[in-house]
Amino acid sequence: MAGETVITIVGNLTADPELRTTRNGGAVANFSIAATPRVFDKQSNQWVDGDALFMRCTAWRDLATHCAQSLAKGMRVIAHGRLTQHSWEDEQHQKRTAVELQVDEIGPSLRYATAQVQKMQSGGYQGGNANGGGYQQPQQARQQSQAPADDPWGAPAGEPDF
Numbered sequence: 001m002a003g004e005t006v007i008t009i010v011g012n013l014t015a016d017p018e019l020r021t022t023r024n025g026g027a028v029a030n031f032s033i034a035a036t037p038r039v040f041d042k043q044s045n046q047w048v049d050g051d052a053l054f055m056r057c058t059a060w061r062d063l064a065t066h067c068a069q070s071l072a073k074g075m076r077v078i079a080h081g082r083l084t085q086h087s088w089e090d091e092q093h094q095k096r097t098a099v100e101l102q103v104d105e106i107g108p109s110l111r112y113a114t115a116q117v118q119k120m121q122s123g124g125y126q127g128g129n130a131n132g133g134g135y136q137q138p139q140q141a142r143q144q145s146q147a148p149a150d151d152p153w154g155a156p157a158g159e160p161d162f
Contacts, residue, residue, distance in 0.1 A: 005083040009055055009101065010109060011035030013075050017059075019068035029064035031057050031071070033079060033101075056100040057081070066120065067106060076109040 017031040037050035057079060059067045071077060081103040090096050108115045 006081070007083060007101065008078065008080045009033055009035050009053075010078050011053075011055070011076070013071055013073050013077060014054065015073050017064075017067045017071050019064060027061055027064040029059045029067040031059075031067065033057055033077060055079075056098065057103050057106075058100055059103040059106065062120070063103065063106070067103075071106070071108070076112060077106055078109050079103050080105040 011033040014032040014034050017029040019027060019029050021027060033055045034052050035055065036052040038047050039050045040046075041048045079101060081101045083099055084102050085097060085099050087095060087097045
């Protein structure tokens with residue numbers, strides 16, 4: 001949407017995602033990501049941690065449930081979404097403002113880890129997009145409907161075919 005601030009943040013979860021249900025029955029997950037830059041200190045000739053940015057994040061519906069099932073405290077993640085700002089007045093009648101990330105996409109960073117991805121069969125987005133993305137069968141179903149033997153991409157994982 002025009003005028004929105006879209007960002008991508010890479011950092012570590014500060015706690016397990018907290019999954020709640022709204023009054024209307026929708027799922028919402030709240031969590032924080034700590035992004036800490038590494039900077040080179042010329043005086044000590046070493047890399048040191050810079051000031052951490054703690055970004056409060058919210059994910060909705062199926063994404064919220066997937067976050068709660070897949071992510072845990074300490075995991076390095078890549079999150080992409082829209083910044084939103086909320087203002088309110090506290091008990092002392094002071095005006096307060098908070099900025100948070102409405103997460104549209106999130107996943108584990110593979111820089112220092114590996115991950116196993118499992119496609120959810122129900123409730124997920126099953127349409128396509130301009131980049132050719134869309135619904136894919138779960139791994140078990142793909143294995144049952146194996147591609148022809150002459151298809152190099154249909155071969156099971158293991159030794160290379162060269």
